[in-house]
Amino acid sequence: MDRQGNTYTFLYASIMVIVVAAILAFLAQSLKPMQDKNAAVAKKMDILKSVQIESTAANAEAKFEKYIGKNAYVLNVKGEKIDGVAFTVDLAKEVKKDDAERAYPIYECQLDNGSTKYIIPVRGKGLWGPIWGYVSLNEDKNTVFGAIFGHKGETPGLGAEITTPIFQDPFKGKQLFDQSGAFASIEIVKKGQAGSDLHKVDGISGGTITSVGVGTMLKDCLEGYEKFLKN
Amino acid sequence: MSSEKEPLFSAKNLKLITTPLGAQNPITIQVLGICSALAVTVKLEPAIVLSISVMFVTVFSNLIISLLRNTIPARIRIIVQLVVVASLVIIVDQVLKAFAYEVSLQLSVFVGLIITNCIIMGRLEAFALGNKPWPAVLDGIGNGAGYGFILIVVAFFRELFGTGNLTLPGIGAIQIIPDAFYEMGYANNGFMILPPMALIVVGIIIWVQRSRDKDLIES
16 A cells, blocks of 8 residues: 555554554553542641641551541531531532532541541632642631632643632631621731731732632632531 | 674664763753753752653653654654653653652652653754664663763752752751751852752753863853
């Protein structure tokens, strides 16, 4: 067959694509269980980190079992427990639903000193893709104990700075409800303007859209827990 | 034919491995693949893993393209090369996610960006399409190693002076600069961790290399 002809070229391209697709599909399927496990371990490490428990890939599962274990449940917007496993709730799907249909996972963590922390997972949009995080609250269900954030592909040095302590540490001690008990969330403001305001945190210069995204994410995701947190 | 057969490691073949390490280094001489050299050289561990990944891709893409070289229709040869390279990169990405999750997070987009690493397409076009599989494999090893070598050297200096540690795959961070130094007033140079220093370190390597080998200096 003419190696430079159209028929040959088309045949060549078609066969190549099919062979490659088959190889990659097989590989992806066979590695998936291991990848899922890694992702689950990383998620547990994140959850633990929001209550300032450092863990490694090796001991994350054991620590998660020790500090949280079965104390994780799913709520509805009315603050009632519903069926479901908190850890497997796919927030990416939940945040698109109406408040009334949404499932709100929550983790209760018993620290070594006996105090209880409530960990709420959040998820929203950054500049380039999804951002997520875990916010832990003190027993008063109002004051933030810790917050950590992650992102898929924010700009390194700018939006990606939301994963650094410089951005995350100021969340500690902030409050979700104002004096009158109304939900005020935590707003991300221009760098240097937050001061000691209990509902504001400094954003990142050059990472405005990501910073604002964090604020929107917190408001959108924490709002639904209002009934539960006020109980 | 057998009487003319070249030994596997003839001088000519060995040269395929050694020249990219020195006189034809992809980064310092051809200035290819600079982008990843800037981004993943803050720590030694991701630099080593990316080097191995790139070497895997250069070797196997060179081998596959060389094996197929007589069947590839000339008009779609770039597409064929891209498909081969992209598939190998996806394999690397999937394997890293399964076996070295932490590192895959650190390398994030740069594994995917191996596809666009000019070294790989450059070697396929310049070498693999016109040579037999064995020399093509050697050429892949050479160029992968030449790239990785520079990456590792840059990462070594950046991490050592930037953080005082060296991070090795499977071992983790090892403190190299003793505490006594810090007590005497030594401080880590935070500038080393920032991207511009990668460029400056690469520049210094180029300078050292050219001052030792005058042939490399353009007139």
